[in-house]
Amino acid sequence: MRPDFNACGKEFLEHAKDRYVHYVYNGTNRAALDGGQPTLITVEGCRKLCGTGTQYYEWKDAANTITTWVLPIIGLIIQAPWESNEAWETTLAFFRYMGSPISVLSYVLWNIKVTGKAALMVDMAVKYNEYPPEGSDFSSMRDSMYILCIMNQYSIKQSLPPIESEWLLRIALFDNTLQFGGSVEARDNIVARRTELARALREGRKKGVIPVFISFFWFVFALALSIELAYDNIGGNQTAHNLAMGLLVGWLPVMVVGSTVDRNSVSADSVRERLNSLVNEVRDALLDSNTFQRYKMATNSSEEDLAWIETLRESDMFDDNFFVAFGGQGRTHFHYGVAHPILSGIETKFMAEYGRDWLRHSATAREAIMVGSRNVNGLKMFDLRMAWQVGSAAVIFCGATFGSFFISWFTPTVGLGCRTGGYLIHIVLALALLSIEVGVWFLTHDTTHTSHDLMRRVSTRLERRFTDPEKGLQHDSRTHRLIMYLHSRAFRDVVKVLVIRPLEAFNTGWLIYIIFAQTFGTYQTCACKASNWAKGKGGFIDLQYSDFYNGHSVYMYWSVGVALSCTVMTGGLWYIAHEYCTQGHMSTEHYERAMHGLKWTRWYKKHTRFVRFLPNRVLGFGKWLGFAFTRGRTRRIRRSLVWTVYEKPKPSLGEPQADRGP
16 A cells, blocks of 8 residues: 555654554663654554555655756766767776766876966966966976876886886986987977977867856756755654765766866867877887987987896887876876876976976986986885875765755754664775775785786785696686786786776665655655664654654755765865866967966965965874874975975085986
């Protein structure tokens, strides 16, 4: 029988002290509201009095939820950074975005942080009031940094040697002397190639920011409308749970708007081919004996300095594509990018100490960039500073979802039921996926596709175990095929296929189920209206009217949940807007407009220095404290470039003395 909870609730409350006294719940209720416990009915009593079916919402109520929440959510999802004409890849990306949002947000925030660092370096390359013309060293450095930011969105071939690959990219991005094809013409210089490539990349940068912001404002309007409707009916069930459903995906606008900063190109494959073409041209030029000799003379390098170039002859490693797939915007698991190892190396080498106008001595600065600070893992570097982005992503997701959990918990029936339990499952799965991915990534970042990889070790031991000393191992046997399969796979790839992707698909399906159930009233049963998920706290249903809750702190509890979700959403969106504006001068096609944008960026940063003053002082004091505590075994000053208006006193750079090769 389809229940009518309004009618049976009225019937029960009117006769709770006589006719239905045996249905009254008299057990423990640790989730009771302030001011007393309402009259509760047991689950069994609800089934006998109200029925065992489902009271689905009427179509007008479901349609209201669809127009108020479902369509704005779909509008935001449509604006997510999908791949064109790739049905299967788009499906996997959908599972990833909706099923593992903390991981995706971590990668997006990390890429934004890296591109922000590159934009800061470009800004700090010259004096505060200086805007060099197009074609200057500053303009060339701007092109190099922008190309590096685009490269950062692509994953590289895992078999590449990490240290030699980093040195190859440094030459491709920052060298000014290499000539292609044995020519001495200016058009065949590496600077001209980078200028042409940067222009093409800026022209091919995906536009369409306006539709993203329209979808975002639609979502914000739906949120404001839902809050207003919920507070008009304090304690009411459907409007409050609709609000909680919207807050459950409060991380979605941050992720989608963040993709406008970590922006993809119109054709990812075309850009990848252009990047590979530049790297391959540099490699071929370095391997040409005549070009190599001219380059050695131009850079005043010795044979020992450039001995690493011989590694570039390894065709198994460097043939085919250097960059293999687009991995930005959180689409790819374990994507770190190539930019941070390079940027952190040159930042640590001299930029952090030199400060503003570090490009004043162009030749010395470029040599310092080329040499950089050596990192033993090269492009496979894993920087624990990424924990800031992972933590920020977790705060954004958990803040939004726990706000929805809070509202649903304190919406009658108060406690842990189907809705709150469903939210909790989604949250736990997202946190579990983050823990698995970051844990596997940290443990395998320097062993993937090497002889030390777990799958390689297992395949080697199996081969030794099943190989006959006289006959060897039959190549057509199942054992041989298994060994070859294991040998060709990395441990992290196996975890991705067998663990992460199935969990992402399940969590996505679970989120869709939550939205569907709330939209059409699938939760409207005695079992789901009851608070019966927590031992000692459940087994009862609250059928009181909203008048009761107006005086029992529900307003305060809902306000806490709304404030929590809206605060983290606002903070995340403010950060995205800040980075979007301050990084815009890197990607702007027209150079004069880019310089105008840089001028406004500097003005904005100059007049908001007070916001950064205290954090910078705290971090600086922390570095000094660590230096004192370890008795000089750590750095005394920060290794990060800090934005300033004025130049520092000129440090004595001298000639960089770091090793020029691995």
